[in-house]
Amino acid sequence: MARAGGDKRGSSGDRKRRREWLVSAESGFGGNGSEVPCYWECGRMLNVWIVEADRIVPGGSYRRDNIVPACRPCNLARSDNAFLTVDQIAERVAATTAKRGSLVPALAG
Numbered sequence: 753m754a755r756a757g758g759d760k761r762g763s764s765g766d767r768k769r770r771r772e773w774l775v776s777a778e779s780g781f782g783g784n785g786s787e788v789p790c791y792w793e794c795g796r797m798l799n800v801w802i803v804e805a806d807r808i809v810p811g812g813s814y815r816r817d818n819i820v821p822a823c824r825p826c827n828l829a830r831s832d833n834a835f836l837t838v839d840q841i842a843e844r845v846a847a848t849t850a851k852r853g854s855l856v857p858a859l860a861g
């Protein structure tokens with residue numbers, strides 16, 4: 753059923769290759785091949801295991817022109833509103849973190 757690349761989320765192999773691309777220098781997001789900063793300027797550094805492919809246009813394609821590297825809290829903060837500014841994303845993440853404790857303890861600080 754799954755096909756390589758294209759608009760769908762794809763197989764686990766596709767997703768891994770997508771994450772590897774996001775942290776690569778080639779993708780242009782400031783990565784060095786092992787880590788990349790979260791696109792939403794929260795300061796978190798993301799390796800290939802935790803980086804998420806955040807879609808610029810929600811529900812849109814997972815093609816490379818529609819994805820940016822994001823941490824889970826920022827990705828979740830944008831999940832119902834793709835037009836949030838960096839500051840608004842940070843506010844949402846802070847509010848969520850204050851409510852539940854750190855979502856991602858390993859990344860705190």
Ligand SMILES: [Zn+2]
Nearest residue numbers: 790794823826
């Ligand atoms: Zn982030």
